[in-house]
Amino acid sequence: MPSLNKTQRLKLNLWEPTDRPMRNDFNSDNILIDTVVGEHTNNSNIHLSAEEKAYLQKPVAVMNYTGNGESSRSFTLSEKAKLVIVFAHGKPAISADKVYFALGYTGLGALSGVNVAESGMEFTVSQFADSQGNTISLNENGTGYRVVMLR
Numbered sequence: 748m749p750s751l752n753k754t755q756r757l758k759l760n761l762w763e764p765t766d767r768p769m770r771n772d773f774n775s776d777n778i779l780i781d782t783v784v785g786e787h788t789n790n791s792n793i794h795l796s797a798e799e800k801a802y803l804q805k806p807v808a809v810m811n812y813t814g815n816g817e818s819s820r821s822f823t824l825s826e827k828a829k830l831v832i833v834f835a836h837g838k839p840a841i842s843a844d845k846v847y848f849a850l851g852y853t854g855l856g857a858l859s860g861v862n863v864a865e866s867g868m869e870f871t872v873s874q875f876a877d878s879q880g881n882t883i884s885l886n887e888n889g890t891g892y893r894v895v896m897l898r
Contacts, residue, residue, distance in 0.1 A: 749768075749775070750763065760776055807896065809894065809896070810822075811891060813889065813890065814891075814892060816874075816886065817886055818874050819871055819872065819874070819886070820871065821870070822869065822871075822872075822894075827898060828853070828870070828898060829852065829867060829897055830852050830896070830897040831851045831895075831896050832850045832861075832896075833860070833894050834847060834849075834893055835847035835891065837891070844880065844881055845882045845883075845884045846860070846877070846881050846883045846884065847890075851870060853865065859877075859883060860873045860883040861873075861885065872886050873886070
């Protein structure tokens with residue numbers, strides 16, 4: 748027979764030395780434990796997926812490249828990036844007539860010279876004159892660039 752004493756949260760049996768538990772009493776407790784623990788471990792709202800855990804371990808990647816003067820240049824990534832930020836080493840983000848900084852986001856197309864592919868596995872930088880007469884300089888020959896990628 749089930750115990751009259753129960754645990755506070757799950758209401759499992761708390762046996763007294765004089766109780767005479769039956770197999771069904773143990774089975775009921777085991778089913779309750781399995782149900783509660785199973786619901787908890789399967790709850791994706793409170794547990795991280797493998798992809799989310801990987802993201803937390805390495806949310807940012809950084810790389811460098813030296814500009815080759817071409818009007819556009821593509822890079823293939825070893826890991827998916829959602830946001831790509833590009834800036835020139837030792838240059839202001841914006842000067843009188845040149846822009847050495849831009850960012851791109853997966854799926855948004857080109858934003859001021861950086862285009863991140865829908866897959867997030869490739870991005871392209873460009874050099875061009877914008878509508879205000881500034882030169883977007885993300886591949887200037889001999890200039891070093893840093894790329895920060897957020898996964």
